[in-house]
Amino acid sequence: MEKLLPAKDRLLKSKRSRLDGEFRGKLIVILCAVIMISATIAITIFLGTKGMQSFTKNGISIIEFLTSTNWNPTDKASPMYGVLPFIFGSFAVTFLAALIAAPLGIGGAIFMTEIAPSWGRKILQPIVELLVGIPSVVYGFIGLTVLVPFIRENVGGLGFSLLSGMIVLAVMILPTITTIATDAMSSLPNHLREGSYALGATRWQTIRKVLVPAAMPSLLTAIILGMARAFGEALAVQMVIGNVRNLPSSILDASATLTTIITLNMGHTTYGSVENNTLWSMGLILLIMSFAFILLIRYLSSRRKLR
């Protein structure tokens, strides 16, 4: 009977079960960590092998794939698989969006931390957080119904253009840049500001000569994170950019990006066909670019630590 067991035994037993629980708990959380590692490795391996198939199995030359401007996979006689126009479109739209969003975002951050730290921040902070919350398809839809007709009537062209894509993306990445830039500016030590003001510098001189250079690596990180987001964005861009296969000659021309071509064609090409495989290769380019952005951010943060 268990009641008659001496207290010593009962204590030992309960201790053992505690230790069992201890072990089980540790096992569970380690398992969760392992899931994350394996998901990352699985994504890299599966997308890597699938993306290489168009080169290994279908015999498309990588050089031609990356440098040719002819995209005509449906041509029966001589199908062409050059994705340069889409790679160019992706980079163009990303850089142009960053060109608009970076000054606005960093300017907004400086307004929040330096010009009006009390009330400005109280107004702008929730606004930026609300902007983050708007789903990307809604940006795309508004771009399609407001921006595209506006550009068609007032600027020229069809409306579906690099210009529309870059404006939509700029608004989308604005909150990312603003949030990180604000954190960077407000984490600067206060003695930098005080030292500068004590030397008689105006606020603008302090911002330009002291604060922005000091926060530079973090500000660049903010811009690159924004660009990474813009590079991978699919649906919002797809709705406004026009999706043509030619290299655009001006920002009013319709264009296409890697993401938009994948979105459009993945659904109606046969799984395993050559055209479908080239889409996976484009996906692989996106994956590699997102690794490249991470490496760039790592490099910047290591520079930040050196200072």
Place this chain on the structure above:
Amino acid sequence: MNSKAADRIATGVFVAIAITIVTILAGLFFYIFVNGFKHISLEFLTSPSSNVRAGGGIRDQLFNSFYILFITMLITVPIGIGGGVYMAEYAKPGKVTDLIRTCIEVLSSLPSIVIGMFGLLIFVNTTGWGYTILGGALALTIFNLPTMVRTTEDAIRAVPRDLKEASLALGVTHWHTIKTIILPAAFPSVLTGAILAAGRVFGEAAALLFTAGLSTPRLDYTNWNPFSEQSPLNIFRPAETLAVHIWSVNTQGLIPDVNEVASGSSAVLVLSVLIFNLLARWIGSLIHKRATATK
């Protein structure tokens, strides 16, 4: 006086930038709500969508969005909290921890379309399920996991050390301390983070295009058997969510009232995300008040 003038001009520029940002947001919200609320009615929310005729609603899409969100959170929250606990309590500085951090960073920076493609490869083609709710939820889990892990880790690190040390000093084991002391103390921040993550998942579309699909079978809402083909609860059926619906009506453009449906859906979508955000803030401040006994 030259530098003074430059200072004044610069201040003006910064104020102008702030005003621009405010205007962008105000314009967006004004447009979404003014255009959207005209089309929202009880009928719009409760009637099924139509593929070709005008006057379709968003009943199924709305249900699918919440259902996929629910399934996603059911998978994400336990794994995310487990991962967060590991990172905050067990991980020792070293190569393995660096690897996990890199993995979190990689996962969180992957474009959602790439995650969608991975989902298509694994959860749709390799498993042979076709487009399913479960596949969509698993893809969204990959998308959401890094956020959840980071939130949990930060929340646990913010728990005062004294609590943990007092518990350990009483002879309570590490895991038991985590279960009974640390996690309850970190709960409010974890909950806030989870709700914010839910808002992000709710509006996600690109990862779902190739995993949960662009169609919904005819649903019978009186059928609660999760294994039946027509049951809304079946996790092995294709499901078009609200965000995907906005995209597909605009790109396919088969119905004559694209604009109305898309405006109404956008307003519902943004409103839902807004409610998620407000809910997270409200719960956060409520629990904060209770915990710190401030008014």
